Amino acid sequence: MVRGAGGRTGGVCPYPMRRYIARQIVQLVVVIIGISILSFGILHVIGDPVLLLLPQNAGKEEFERYRHLLGLDRPLYVQYWSFASRAVRGDFGQSWYGNAPAFRLVIERMPPTIYLTLAGLAVALLIALPLGTIAALKRHSFVDTLCTMVAVAGQALPIFWLGIMLIIVFAVQLRLLPASGYGTWQHFLMPSFCLGAALAPITMRLVRSGLIEVMSMDYIKTARAKGLLEWRVVVKHAFRNACIPVITVLGLQFGQLLGGAIITETVFAWPGVATLTVDSIRNQDFPVVQCAVVLLALLIVAVNLLVDILVGFIDPRVRAGA
Amino acid sequence: MGRAVAVVLALMLVLGLALSGPVQAQTKEDTIVYSLQSDVDSWDPPASVLREAIILGYHAFDHLATRDLKTRRVGPNLATSWRNIDDTTWEVKLRQGVKFHDGTPFTAKDVKATFERVLDPAKKMTARGNHAKIKSVEVMDDYTVRFKTDGPYPLFVERLTAQVMQSEKVIREKGDQWMGENPVGTGPYKLVKWNRKQDHLLVRNDDYWGPKPYYKYLRVRIIPEKATEIAELLSGGVDLIKAVPPDQMDVIDKSGGARTASSPILRTAMLQLDQAARGGPNPFTDRKVRQAANLAADHDSIIKHVLNGLGDRVATGINPMAFGWDPSLKPYKQDLAAAKKLLAEAGYPNGVDITFHEGPPIVEPAIQQTNDAIVADMAKVGFRVKRVYIGDNTVLVARTKEGKAGHMFNWSWGYYSVFDADAILYDVFKCGESYSYYCNKELDDLIATGRSTLDAKKRSEIYVKAQKLLFDDAAYLYKWGLRGVWGISNRVEYTAPADEVDRLFLATPRKK
Numbered sequence: 001m002v003r004g005a006g007g008r009t010g011g012v013c014p015y016p017m018r019r020y021i022a023r024q025i026v027q028l029v030v031v032i033i034g035i036s037i038l039s040f041g042i043l044h045v046i047g048d049p050v051l052l053l054l055p056q057n058a059g060k061e062e063f064e065r066y067r068h069l070l071g072l073d074r075p076l077y078v079q080y081w082s083f084a085s086r087a088v089r090g091d092f093g094q095s096w097y098g099n100a101p102a103f104r105l106v107i108e109r110m111p112p113t114i115y116l117t118l119a120g121l122a123v124a125l126l127i128a129l130p131l132g133t134i135a136a137l138k139r140h141s142f143v144d145t146l147c148t149m150v151a152v153a154g155q156a157l158p159i160f161w162l163g164i165m166l167i168i169v170f171a172v173q174l175r176l177l178p179a180s181g182y183g184t185w186q187h188f189l190m191p192s193f194c195l196g197a198a199l200a201p202i203t204m205r206l207v208r209s210g211l212i213e214v215m216s217m218d219y220i221k222t223a224r225a226k227g228l229l230e231w232r233v234v235v236k237h238a239f240r241n242a243c244i245p246v247i248t249v250l251g252l253q254f255g256q257l258l259g260g261a262i263i264t265e266t267v268f269a270w271p272g273v274a275t276l277t278v279d280s281i282r283n284q285d286f287p288v289v290q291c292a293v294v295l296l297a298l299l300i301v302a303v304n305l306l307v308d309i310l311v312g313f314i315d316p317r318v319r320a321g322a
Numbered sequence: 323m324g325r326a327v328a329v330v331l332a333l334m335l336v337l338g339l340a341l342s343g344p345v346q347a348q349t350k351e352d353t354i355v356y357s358l359q360s361d362v363d364s365w366d367p368p369a370s371v372l373r374e375a376i377i378l379g380y381h382a383f384d385h386l387a388t389r390d391l392k393t394r395r396v397g398p399n400l401a402t403s404w405r406n407i408d409d410t411t412w413e414v415k416l417r418q419g420v421k422f423h424d425g426t427p428f429t430a431k432d433v434k435a436t437f438e439r440v441l442d443p444a445k446k447m448t449a450r451g452n453h454a455k456i457k458s459v460e461v462m463d464d465y466t467v468r469f470k471t472d473g474p475y476p477l478f479v480e481r482l483t484a485q486v487m488q489s490e491k492v493i494r495e496k497g498d499q500w501m502g503e504n505p506v507g508t509g510p511y512k513l514v515k516w517n518r519k520q521d522h523l524l525v526r527n528d529d530y531w532g533p534k535p536y537y538k539y540l541r542v543r544i545i546p547e548k549a550t551e552i553a554e555l556l557s558g559g560v561d562l563i564k565a566v567p568p569d570q571m572d573v574i575d576k577s578g579g580a581r582t583a584s585s586p587i588l589r590t591a592m593l594q595l596d597q598a599a600r601g602g603p604n605p606f607t608d609r610k611v612r613q614a615a616n617l618a619a620d621h622d623s624i625i626k627h628v629l630n631g632l633g634d635r636v637a638t639g640i641n642p643m644a645f646g647w648d649p650s651l652k653p654y655k656q657d658l659a660a661a662k663k664l665l666a667e668a669g670y671p672n673g674v675d676i677t678f679h680e681g682p683p684i685v686e687p688a689i690q691q692t693n694d695a696i697v698a699d700m701a702k703v704g705f706r707v708k709r710v711y712i713g714d715n716t717v718l719v720a721r722t723k724e725g726k727a728g729h730m731f732n733w734s735w736g737y738y739s740v741f742d743a744d745a746i747l748y749d750v751f752k753c754g755e756s757y758s759y760y761c762n763k764e765l766d767d768l769i770a771t772g773r774s775t776l777d778a779k780k781r782s783e784i785y786v787k788a789q790k791l792l793f794d795d796a797a798y799l800y801k802w803g804l805r806g807v808w809g810i811s812n813r814v815e816y817t818a819p820a821d822e823v824d825r826l827f828l829a830t831p832r833k834k
Contacts, residue, residue, distance in 0.1 A: 048720065062450070062451060065443070066446070069446060095363070097363035097364070097370075099363070099364050099366070099369060099498060099499055099502035100499065100502065100503070105518065108518065109518070109519065164549050164550075164553075167549075167550060167553045168553060171553055171554075171557040171559070172553050172556045172557045175557060175558075178557075178559055179550060179553045179554045179557050179559050180545055180547075180550045180553075180554060180559070181520075181521075181543065181559070182520060266546050266547050267547050267549075267550055268550065269520075269543065269544060269545040269546060269547070269550055271517060271518070271519045271520035271544070275519065275546060276519060279360065279519075
């Protein structure tokens, strides 16, 4: 993996990095536009929102009047254009249900989801780093097999099931934790474990395979030959290289993590943006769905950009545009 | 690694900041916690179509009239009395000494402003359809209002229970968006804080004109997942949940911490048959085929064995709690021989093919299992049923409106919470209405007369005739009236409401 060790001496080369970031930002804009068109199209295909907005006894004229009020009687491209031209100024319109700006509704709900995903990430790392390291250092031993078993089992557990089981054990039986909700640190424990447990196995396997590969490299032998303590060899020298694929995959998994957040938020009544998005899709609340989709896409793309930059700092070959 | 540690520490710091929640002054003893599966979209009830908004509306606001949960009759509330001046004029006297949460007294001008706001076509008020028969509202003096209606309007008083009274001053000064988040009513609770999709905190209105609630605080939590809701009830996090699935009743009853209670609710389930041929010619245009279908199903044993007894048999679509219900009319009883004979007479001695559009299990509990049982019964007499599952209620509703729901389909009707036969007859049985697959001139005449008659006794007679007609003609395959199931914490005394509007201000601690 780090065979072309010559790259390590390539030094800091700011221009390719800057060009790289610029390229990523252009891609980001393209992705956002693409996603907004796609979600706009899908929303308009899946049904007529007015059927849900009005009571069942509303007459035909009432439906027509409402459709007109919401501008749904205009051609699709006109609707998209009016949405897009306002959206670039941060105005996503009013929620059709909440009588509040869509942007505010989405932004209000962002922090709980971000905290939950970060906590989930932290849990995943807390599980994966030590287990992966032990598994790598004690390769093919009983401990390694055990860690692999834990990983496979963890990956096989549906978040939904795990969540309900945690609630039954820790809230209903032991009465140690609140069953659901948001607000105190106790509320974080079960949801973040749930989310983290789903991400931990893949991370652990990556740490393990990364470390195994790195540990057989020449520079590790050199480090050992210098007489360094084994833990220093692992922590200071091996880890840096082994964590590159881990960070990359975690970045890619961020979207998955948000997907898992939908289930976790539902099970634990977590007031996040994931459930808001699903509810709004169900209600066909176009402005909120559009706003949430665009902001979430922005978040995912931004995280991936951040990961790329981070990897660039750790791995000079990326920086050099290799 | 030092960097990794720093990252983890930073994460923890961020989380720590996030976790410093609001300081809560209330204690467990003076707080009652209620849970809803989805949040309201607005605290402005006439702007919402959701039942949750109606329920919360009852806590912060009052209505001119309200239903007595024991007698199920509509009685005075903010209105003390009402009478007809003539066929199209109602005079309503208002309660004195009532104050809004902001201290302004409640008077006739608030009633006028409330109705005018709802009826204004330029406003996007979803409740407008409920009151479209009202032509104008006149202030006679501070505590007397006159309503002019478009023709005789016997449902006037019923409908008064569906409109919260809002403040003229707030309507004039604050506007719709503000009202969506700041309820200023005259109700028993005042809103303190609303965290969207998370919870609502309400505090007792100590200046309330009526009996004051026992619990000082009411917390309404939003818990989308039913299993979590039940776990919260069992672990003491929530005191009251609704819509408990029949198969979970045992879990709650045996927990020791909570119990279930059920109540008949104002919703009738049926299988609509396309008598009106909205989807083209089909076997159900023949009365004998419809009667055969009604005679084939053994609803009594379905209610007993599949629904755990959570259903009340009905002879037609009219719910036993609705005004006009005829108790003397007995429902169809299973008679396979008679059903077979009728089918043969209709020209189907070797059976008949029909399609059945099945709805998702949202409104009716155990809908799939009861459908299985009905289809199996129908097969015994020669109905070969092709089942088409529609997993999305919106799709079923849309298809029904467009006349594309097929020969037979799942349907249930909640009467818009109006306890009157007209509330189902007009929408579900009248020729040409969106949800009606039945067309009969004779019935239409009865519906029209019922709507324009103010005399309760005469109206009642009209609906007895209508029910006889619907029964004999077997308009649809009639099933049962639904029952709601509530889960109640053992620390709370609470009676399940027949109108599905939970009133937490009536809850008290349970006597030991």
